[in-house]
Amino acid sequence: IARSQSLNVDQQTTSVNPLANLDINVDPKPFFVNANVTIDQHIQAQTTNLPRYLAALFTLDENSVDIGQKAKACALAAAWCRHDHKLANNLLRCRRLFTLTEVLKAVTMLDAARQIRVYEKQLKRLELSKTKPKATKLGKIKNNLDNLNKLKPSTGSASGAVARHIQRWTRTLTLQELEYFALHMPTEPWKKLADIV
Incomplete structure (x- = not known):
């Protein structure tokens, strides 16, 4: 057991270290x-060398390399954080890469700071209440806070400008795309997007 734990620690340190020295100018693929x-690393990469960042994104897509949903959402959210709405609109035009799922995830990242404040307020209210709250409820709130803190960008938020851009984007969806999303996705993502936007 001790040997497997030491292997896990070694694997964790090797997987964490490459992220610390990520450089868009050296290797954009990661x-x-x-x-x-x-998302902060995506913001830094877009700020440092946007042409190389975009070239890597579209080259990987063209060569059928599987680009993670989180990476696509981070790319879109980073553009909004940098107030580069022209880039965000151009990314949204790539329908194959950026669908409702990526847009929702990007907006969730931008809205994380607001959600954190909501959960912190709820947690404080529960702790100050006269009746002792259930441990599971407190655990759930703390878990949500931890998850949102991982998503939260250091700059940027789901502003009114971002909401208007998303509203414009939803108007460009074709009838077939809307039907596909309506039939193949649960209603929860739509409600989340409508709530934020």
């Missing part, structure tokens, strides 16, 4: 194939 890359 930004799109590694699920552990944060």
